[in-house]
Amino acid sequence: MAIVLKSFIRVGRVGAAIVLSASAFLHAATHADYLIVENPAALSVLDAYEQTLDATARKRLLPFSPLRIVKRRAVLGDRITEAMICEYRGDTYYLLRDEAGKLIGLEQGGYHKEFKGARVLGDTVRIEREKTVLLSRRYPQSGDREYVPAGTIAIKIFAYGTSYYIRLLGRESRYGWCSKASSHGWKRLENNREEHSIALSAELADRIVGRVRAANESYAAFFAHFNEVTGANREPPRWKHERKESELRFDIIGGIESGRRLEHSTNVLIGDIRNLLLGKSFTIERRETTLIIKPGNQ
Structure with missing residues (x-):
């Protein structure tokens, strides 16, 4: 099984596996290192799929945005280009390095400074x-x-x-x-209707569903590869979702045993969703094979 998994990771490096691989680094923690750049758009930045950011995506990188450092040195899918992996508001970014190992565009970005061991908040x-x-x-x-x-x-x-x-x-x-x-x-701010709305915005819901959909695609790709190598005929587990005004519910199809087999990837997924919820009046609750995003403090 371990050999099959390693093979799958190599095959899916530029696909859905890389999203979950990056997500593993984004698991919620109490402390983190941050890079703050006056003009982060001056950096050479790729998205989670190693694609150049378009104009709309670059506008999300506000001046002095806190880029949480996930991995200082990583190699892209071409096995040549080096980058720093960062997370900002739930999205993964690759900051490219030059041949000397320096972040491309950092000096052109104006004021910049790293803050190591900062205590992560979000209230x-x-x-x-x-x-x-x-x-x-x-x-x-x-x-x-x-x-x-x-x-x-x-x-x-x-x-x-x-x-x-x-x-x-x-x-x-x-x-x-x-x-x-x-x-x-x-x-x-406490979570009550007098202070602010607790309705789950369509934008936030879509981003969370997108994260879970990427996980489903990864499960499907893994099981397809596993079945091809072993001759088995196993159906991949998947998350189905139900949306209400102020709540998102995800249930794993396949029962409790599927949920147990996905323990590690589920923890990764929960950490990824928690990052999307930073600063929002919502929390994530786990009930065996069910994940519920609902109003509350993390």
């Missing part, structure tokens, strides 16, 4: 008091700084030293640093 807060949260684009806080207006909603991305790195939500979403002492000026 949502609302600024309650004026002139309590002072935002800076750089760490340590220096240069141009501004107070965040009361009423602003923000997501705490990670904690580093005596500061939080946060994302301000609104028409013009942006990132910045604030002191941990600023926390007396905000309130953590």
Whole structure:
């Protein structure tokens, strides 16, 4: 079985297997390393399928976006090109390196800095008091700084030293640093209808379903290869989904035994979905062969 699995990984390197392979690195953790670049679009970036980003995809990489480092050195499917694997808002990116091992375009990207061992957060807060949260684009806080207006909603991305790195939500979403002492000026949002909607957006639901669909495709490819090599005729397990206004439910077809055989890949999938839910008012719950995405704090 181990030989078959290794063979499958080689065969599917540029296909669905690479998505799950990258996802394994994205399993939710308490600490992580981040790379912040003033203009990340200046980097040479590929998507999870090792394709060049189009204009729309590049716009998602906002100035000073926190790129979570998944693997510092990796080799692409051509077995030549080196890259750094990063995750940003649930998506996997490859930052290409030159022959000297340096990230291509990093110097052209302006200010850049790595933050090692940052504590991963993800909770949502609302600024309650004026002139309590002072935002800076750089760490340590220096240069141009501004107070965040009361009423602003923000997501705490990670904690580093005596500061939080946060994302301000609104028409013009942006990132910045604030002191941990600023926390007396905000309130953590609980999950109730008075504070914010708990309806599951179509965009978020589609992204989660897309992740699960990629897992199903990987299972199908693996079992097809396994059956070809062994002469067996096993049906691949798969996740089916049901959507409600504020909930997504996934059930594994094949019963409890299929669920047990997929223990590792299911844990990887859960970690991947948790990354998609960062900063959202939803959590994922597991019940043997069922996954439920519903309102709640992670």
